[in-house]
Amino acid sequence: MAQRRNTTRGFAHTSSLLSQRIRKASESRGFAQSRLLTHWDEVVGEDVAAITRPVNISYGRQGFGASLTILTTGANAPMVEMQKEQIRAKVNAVYGYNAISRVRITQTAPTGFAEGRAVFERAVTSKKPEPSPEIRQAAAQSAGGVQSDDLRKALERLAQNVLTKSKT
Incomplete structure (x- = not known):
């Protein structure tokens, strides 16, 4: 061995x-x-x-x-x-x-004479996770009384963001 x-x-x-x-x-x-x-x-x-x-x-x-x-x-x-x-x-x-x-x-400049020596890359942004079905439902209920479709969708997104932040 x-x-x-x-x-x-x-x-x-x-x-x-x-x-x-x-x-x-x-x-x-x-x-x-x-x-x-x-x-x-x-x-x-x-x-x-x-x-x-x-x-x-x-x-x-x-x-x-x-x-x-x-x-x-x-x-x-x-x-x-x-x-x-x-x-x-x-x-x-x-x-x-x-x-x-x-x-x-x-x-x-970000490219040119310093290329290969100094690399300036954009920071990688992490993708936000999708909200859970419970959060989506609560957001839809909170914006349910609004007549305008665009405004209701915007309020739902806002509610989803607020509820997601409060859960974490």
């Missing part, structure tokens, strides 16, 4: 090889914490991570505070601009001190 090898040890060696390469690549762009690149959505939140990508960290001449450059599309730039201080605070929480003193936003 053949003896099984411990396969997790092989994975540990592979991960250590990759972590060295990831660290070297991220440090060449100024990222002392590679976690900022690999876990960007956890650092800044999924909503901000869906529309932004960290590009570069540049350090000043005196060494006091660095500038984080974030890439986003032109349409999302005003939203990101309003959240710069929150992003800076979250990034500094990763470093453990006020390493980033300024957040700079660079705008780009």
Whole structure:
């Protein structure tokens, strides 16, 4: 009978090889914490991570505070601009001190020269489940006295939404 090898040890060696390469690549762009690149959505939140990508960290001449450059599309730039201080605070929480003193936003087109490097995809919206027959019946009863078909259907949809929210 053949003896099984411990396969997790092989994975540990592979991960250590990759972590060295990831660290070297991220440090060449100024990222002392590679976690900022690999876990960007956890650092800044999924909503901000869906529309932004960290590009570069540049350090000043005196060494006091660095500038984080974030890439986003032109349409999302005003939203990101309003959240710069929150992003800076979250990034500094990763470093453990006020390493980033300024957040700079660079705008780009969603496709074009940055294609393949920065992917800006729309967030996947989950489809609402269909209301149960009991909720449909209760909604139809609540809007039953309305004469206009369009208004009655709109009120039924509203009642279905309200009853679905109150059930969950």
